[in-house]
Amino acid sequence: MDGNHGSGVNIGLATEDEVRWGFEQAREHSRSVIVEQHFVGSDHRILVIGGKVVALAERVPAHVVGDGRSSVAELVEQTNRDPRRGEGHSSVLTRIEIDECVEHFLSKSQLTLSSVPAPGQMVLLRPTANLSTGGTATDRTDEIHPENALIARRAAQIVGLDIAGIDFVCPDISRPVSETSGGIIEVNAGPGFRMHLEPSSGRARNVARPVLDLLFKGGKDGRIPIFAITGTNGKSTTARMLSHILHANGATVGLTSTTGVYLNGERIMTGDCSGPQSARIVLREPGVDVAVLECARDGMLREGLAFDACDIGAVLNVHGDHLGLRGIDTIEDLAEVKSVVVESVRRSGWSILNADDIHTSAMSRDAGGRICYFSLANRSDWPDFLRSHVAEGGRAVTRERSRDGWDIVIHEDGESMFLMDVDEIPATFEGSAEFNVANSLAAVAMAHCHDVPAATIRAALTEFTTSFEHSPGRLNVFDGHGFRTIVDYAHNPEGLKALGKLVSHMKRGYQRTIGLVAIPGDRRDCDIREMGAVASRIFDVIVFKEDEHELRGRAPGTIAGLLREGALNAGCAPGRIQAVCPEKEAVEVCLQLAREKDLVVLTVDDVEASWSQVTGFEGAAPSRRGPDQSHIRHLRAG
Template identity: 45%
Template sequence: MFEYEIEEAGVESLRLVLKMIESLCDCEIPIPFGEAQQQVEHIYHKYGDGPTTAMITGAARKRNIPVSKGPAGFTILGYGKNQKRISAAISQHTSCISVDIACDKDYMKQFLESAYLPVPDGRLTQEESELLLIAEQLGYPLVTKPFNGNQGRNVTCGIKNFEELLIGFRSAAEISKSVIIEKEIIGYDHRILVIGNKFIAASLRQPASVVGDGVSTISELVETENLSPLRGNGHENVLTKISLDDVTELHLQKQGLHVSFVPASGQQIFLRATANLSTGGTAEDVTDVIHPSNILVAEKASKVIGLDICGIDVISPDITRPFTENGGAIIEVNAAPGLRMHKYPSKGEPRDVGEPIIDLMFKKDDEGRIPIIAITGTNGKTTTTRLMAHTAAYAGYTVGFTSTDGVYVGNERIKTGDCSGPQSARTILQDTTVDFAVLECARGGIIRSGLGFDQCDIAIVTNVAADHLGLKDIYTVEDLAAVKAVVPCSAKKEGWAILNAGNEYAYRMKDMVKCKVALFCSDENNTYLQEHMTNGGSAVYADSHLNVFIYDGTHKIHVFNMKEAPVTRNGKAEFMNENLLPVVLAAYFSGIDTEKIALALKSFIPSAEHTPGRINEFEINGINVIIDYAHNPHGLRALAGYLKHIPEKKTGIITVPGDRRDHDIIEFGEIAASMYDHIIIRFDRDMRGRSEESITELLGQGIRNIKHGFEYQVIADTQSAIHHAVEKAEKGSYVIVCADDAIHTLKITQKVALLYQD
């Protein structure tokens, strides 16, 4: 067990460790540790955030704004309709036309000149034949740079004659057909960061350099400097490694030097003319000394170009004096400015420049969240999820919810299948139309990948009972409860965990959570419930007449009678009563009026479409057919509680998933024997590792334990089993089909029904 920041790097670490162990077991030499470490670091930097993004997401987390990776690697801050998107230092509010202006150096200059902001005199050309005339007009020294370049690439400074101008022009032309030629401003390179048209920070940038020791060559000094843990490739670290390329060699030549030169001790050698961090430069914070009038110039430039986040490059002999006094000028306005020079200056005070970007995107106290109701338990999760989603939608929200039968946004199912895991949750939370999320959280997804959210407002635990035991290292109900408890433990401190007082395992979770605890129970005399309310705890319960009451800690509020909710089958489906109660309380905690809650639950009509596999009733050839999702002993007992109100004869078509323990399958057969007058054993399409003979034997053993000598049938095919049961059953009797895949079974049942239509 180990912790990681980047999942891909964690997986790579595990893969390499296993490879090392296998090599040792085979008496082979394992991969060297240093090589393995480099591989992990490569993966880490490939999938991790760069310094700029990390500063922004770090500031977001400080304000409790959720952070996630969206499609195509874009970073998403917040959930649902309240989310914002960023790409490095470009926000979703950054104007596209402003970025275009900033990226077009000629347009940018024209905009700045129109506002009478200081810019160097210059020309744009594509022709070498025009260079001489331009040089005469501007006068040396000059600077050449690509029209659409960035990060100081192929920029040549300090041009003093035509030969150097020609070399600089051709270098810039390698990147851009059009080349900018400007009068060089004498001074130091500065970057001014402006966010929301307000000055935030300023840095004095210095080109890549080395300091001699009297022994080492420039090449050796660079090699030593690149070993610094602060330097990395590209933007992956605080500083970028220095490259000894053609630009470096040319700059050294201008100084009469070469890479094999040995500088004197303490002698500083500059390796480039430009001071970009991306080429190995360093930065010194000068935020506190920049002249106020220069701040006004930078803020005005950001308004003129129209960027919400921008880095303004200026050359000035002295940033503490106004540009008007010393000839300082703006040479570029950059969209998506790098932030690392401000957060990690080589000298001076670090600036938390991610925070003002978050403050620009989110108002004070806005965490970018939407209400999240997370629902877990062994049985009843999906029905509870659907009831909650329906109630929130009735109250006017655009609801997104996940369940074992699909992902839904509004009234549309956007994906079909078992979608009760974290990826489906992320789908809902990254949907820009959703303003209320209801998320079913099954054990499989929790074990595999945790939750798809960092915290929820309300967590509901319907119950915990034996199911899927023996899988994924979950061997006992206590183990299972520990997994389910992850959900209520994710409720935020001021949120709620709504726990079933009638289920010991769910109730015990009250001692594990850090949020507020509320209880629900269909038995108002439940000891835990009464004790909780006596101590001023919130709860929801039903009295002996099935009247539903909310207790808010001081007084009780009548909501409605359970019989009025169609999903309860006139109150006879006791497990549906249990599903309904926590929804009442969760809706109340969500600020929905009790009258609206009652109307919503009264309007929820159970059907194969709205609640697939939850007591779906049909009439086929005079026979009442029920499809239900009862696939474990606890669920089958709950179904039995409803069927006991039906006096007619009942035929049960049963099966169990093959990945259940022998004991569970036998118990399922025992419960079925106590419920049904006739039993047919069928099989799922996916046997999950068991043979038909094994399932038949274990179910048969359970049946015989209750009814010795009881005869049952085995009809493997589901459609044949349903057709046979309908054909043989007495008119008015019931055929109950237990379905692990409810939607598939419903389709089969509809096919059988068509056989009897004339």
């Protein structure tokens, strides 16, 4: 039952002794022994690929042909001198090995290894015709009767195999088996091809071609569309928006992001997965229809890209983050790194560029494929290059002022098409979260360039929210404690400025704003101070935090000290500032400080732990006198 290559298989057992002997032979190779009805006839291997019979070989058991002078043993030795014969499956034919089975089979014909067959006499050495035991194959593809071919095709279909080797025994393959008797004795899920590629006699069959035709239908090359997204800020949200749109369009989407690897929204790997290794996981996944890959700076500098070319590449923006690391000292250096994504766009693809960012729009000179811009600027404020691009029939996705607010408009071939109101997209907070409006424009541009219908794009974006389930760590809102809490991953000054614009819109409905702010220690001193200055202009109460894993070579307290220095230099009163370490305690302090109708903004690293902490918060002490002072460091400026 669990054997292979015909080992231990014997046929034509006509007496009790033969059956007992056959049983002993079989159980040396299998834990379970099968006794089957015996079909009389020749052994045929029918190869079915993609529901079609593509080759048929009649297999003849290992044998020798007498010359009237040589013994059977000598004839075997002569046969094995054939250069086509060797060990295993790498050779066209396999060497014939003499064993107990050969000797027993000869005895059934009153022969021994010393017997001298007559000239031209064919002496079979084994009962089965496996090539692995020395058998030979003759091509009979053109001789199969249609009824027999139909039976073979149906067998492969019933078992559920795209590629199957059907072992078919019958006296004459050119006649219907219904007339001659016989039938299928085995269906092989991994059939060998050598008997068809290089038969012992007859025509060789190119069975590789139908396999490739099956795998790559319609002339396709087997690649899936690749969407690559880079930029300083907004990559994760844009990637998730785009994935949501593509999934709504019926595709199975593989997504890499800073929070993990996802297949159709289900996370299969956690952590920062915005590098090439994570992208390869998606590209190796058999069921994925499209790949949406977040391409971060570190991964590109460390390993390059996970692909040789992408179908659609996008650069969202270039801001001064991570400068001074890995030889990237200026924004121009950083732009050169990020431009690799659009330079890798194939000729038939699209490069999506932010027309409002001078470093990004300048990439149009070297970007691959065709150019599609996106812009937040109203039509009257368009830069000259964008105005010319649209006038010449180029493609662009823009936010434009309307009578009732803001519209998203697609420009193409000299025409303008209204897509939807910005207010219809929940993630934009009725347009107040301008950075998510920009992310939406980029996602729309990428989806439109992939020929996703406008109705599908519109419907998907109206469903996309900043909930923790849709977009963990990106503007997640919780209103369960009498005050509003926002959890976000603004980790550089530009990201915090963008978040600050939204907070300024929200302030009107809240008493105070409390902000938890941090920045990794490998940023430049000036960047850390700027982060503190930006925070001072946004929040009424600021909690600066630093974690041991974010020190990155700095002494404890240095990061929080630089943040505080930046805030003080920007005119922030010292009483508005606290420094807390580590993140868990810092989140707790912010939540304890909050009163009814306050707005708490937490920019955190461990998004999942912080979100659980927020949703599980049980409320402050009745006195509301403030946080546990044991977690707070009072740091002097500098």
